[in-house]
Amino acid sequence: MGKCKVKVKGIVTNGSEYLMLKKWYDDRIGEPYQWEFPEGITEFGESPDHAVERVVSEATGITAVPRKPLYTWQYMLGDVSYIGICYLLYTSAEEIVISEEYTESIWINRLELCNYITDPKMLADIERAEL
Numbered sequence: 001m002g003k004c005k006v007k008v009k010g011i012v013t014n015g016s017e018y019l020m021l022k023k024w025y026d027d028r029i030g031e032p033y034q035w036e037f038p039e040g041i042t043e044f045g046e047s048p049d050h051a052v053e054r055v056v057s058e059a060t061g062i063t064a065v066p067r068k069p070l071y072t073w074q075y076m077l078g079d080v081s082y083i084g085i086c087y088l089l090y091t092s093a094e095e096i097v098i099s100e101e102y103t104e105s106i107w108i109n110r111l112e113l114c115n116y117i118t119d120p121k122m123l124a125d126i127e128r129a130e131l
Helices: 048-060 110-116 120-128
Strands: 003-014 017-024 033-036 039-041 065-077 080-090 102-109
Touching (some): 017 048
Parallel strands (some): 003 080
């Protein structure tokens, strides 16, 4: 029998800007550094709402309040099924202290998202969520 894990992703806004983080993946791929939103796995017994607050705080050092889920996704990796929930969060914080997992952070406007996100499925999800 396979396992199931729940991932959360946080799209953090401050006014009309969105927080993006740059992460190193692997020198063997075409773009080893990629921009993304903070994401992580829920801990056992943790609600997705609380998990996304924790994940954003651990990645950035800021407090952000979840406003609503935007979209969901699913994929398989081996015998593990991952179910993801992407949230929209708000913060008034401007200064970011990123964790060692990331190399850079940037605040961008809505029109710039397509310059940083290369995954067409994610862009389509964001478009459908009317971000």
